[in-house]
Amino acid sequence: MAGKLQNKIAIVTAGGSGIGAATARRFAREGAAVVIADLSGSRAERVRSDIVSAGGRAVAFKMDVADPEAVEATVKLAIDSFGRLDILFNNAGMAEVSLIHETSLESWQRVLAVTLTGTFLGMKYAIPVMRRQGSGVVVNTASISGIRGDYGMGSYNAAKAGVINLTRTAALENARHGIRVNCVCPGAINTRVAEILGKGHPDEFRQRMGAAHPVGRMGEADEIANMVTFLASDEASFITGASFVVDGGVTASTGLPQMPGIQS
Numbered sequence: 001m002a003g004k005l006q007n008k009i010a011i012v013t014a015g016g017s018g019i020g021a022a023t024a025r026r027f028a029r030e031g032a033a034v035v036i037a038d039l040s041g042s043r044a045e046r047v048r049s050d051i052v053s054a055g056g057r058a059v060a061f062k063m064d065v066a067d068p069e070a071v072e073a074t075v076k077l078a079i080d081s082f083g084r085l086d087i088l089f090n091n092a093g094m095a096e097v098s099l100i101h102e103t104s105l106e107s108w109q110r111v112l113a114v115t116l117t118g119t120f121l122g123m124k125y126a127i128p129v130m131r132r133q134g135s136g137v138v139v140n141t142a143s144i145s146g147i148r149g150d151y152g153m154g155s156y157n158a159a160k161a162g163v164i165n166l167t168r169t170a171a172l173e174n175a176r177h178g179i180r181v182n183c184v185c186p187g188a189i190n191t192r193v194a195e196i197l198g199k200g201h202p203d204e205f206r207q208r209m210g211a212a213h214p215v216g217r218m219g220e221a222d223e224i225a226n227m228v229t230f231l232a233s234d235e236a237s238f239i240t241g242a243s244f245v246v247d248g249g250v251t252a253s254t255g256l257p258q259m260p261g262i263q264s
């Protein structure tokens with residue numbers, strides 16, 4: 001049976017780990033050929049090798065989404081390797097934790113460069129190719145942190161909010177050119193963030209983050225890949241300019257505690 005993305009050509013940035021790796025593997029299982037682009041060449045190579053061993057098509061590319069030449073080269077690699085570009089999963093992003101008044105300008109600029117400018121650059125170089133083809137799909141990774149604030153994550157909150165609104169503008173500009181642009185807003189997902197942000201206590205981090213979600217646990221990378229795959233597929237043909245929370249119910253809440261006497 002043909003997959004949802006049969007014969008499509010996709011780029012997945014930050015494809016070497018977490019949400020990107022789960023999505024690259026899923027895209028390949030659905031019949032797409034995938035360019036796995038990541039700052040870590042070894043992580044990208046591991047995902048490529050798994051996909052090819054399972055009978056799929058993939059190439060790995062070490063790159064930095066904040067570097068315009070590297071992003072342009074990634075798009076060129078997709079064309080040179082597979083002949084076209086149907087799907088861009090613009091997924092790379094990064095956070096650094098500090099209070100706004102204690103955040104250095106360098107840290108602010110680094111987070112914005114990877115998370116927001118990187119998303120812009122992916123679209124800047126992919127959209128002309130998609131316009132020439134008359135079709136294409138972009139899925140950007142935003143976050144619930146682009147909808148609400150987090151203590152100590154100001155640069156990330158600002159960058160992800162920017163991703164959500166840039167998604168809308170890109171959708172408007174390209175709707176008549178056969179290109180759809182949407183974004184996903186994950187809640188806390190069980191990837192390397194538990195090690196990175198958990199400061200040596202990943203299990204405690206997972207436990208605290210999970211408890212903050214109405215469903216009582218963090219999400220898994222495959223649960224984001226499910227939404228991205230749907231948005232990238234023709235099943236989402238009437239969906240553009242939208243953002244989709246996949247967050248175990250976090251943003252359904254005002255954040256206030258349960259009323260006295262109520263136990264749900």
Ligand SMILES: NC(=O)c1ccc[n+]([C@@H]2O[C@H](COP(=O)([O-])OP(=O)(O)OC[C@H]3O[C@@H](n4cnc5c(N)ncnc54)[C@H](O)[C@@H]3O)[C@@H](O)[C@H]2O)c1
Pocket residue numbers: 013014015016017018019020037038039040043063064065066091092093094095114141142143144185186187188189190191192193
């Ligand atoms: N994990 C979460 O809780 C969560 C929640 C909401 C949104 N997100 C977003 O999802 C995306 C993926 O996060 P994840 O948790 O899967 O991360 P992860 O840490 O598991 O993987 C991130 C990958 O990105 C690569 N990378 C980092 N900087 C890069 C750059 N400049 N250029 C190219 N590649 C780069 C890393 O090498 C790594 O392989 C990010 O945009 C993140 O902000 C994550």
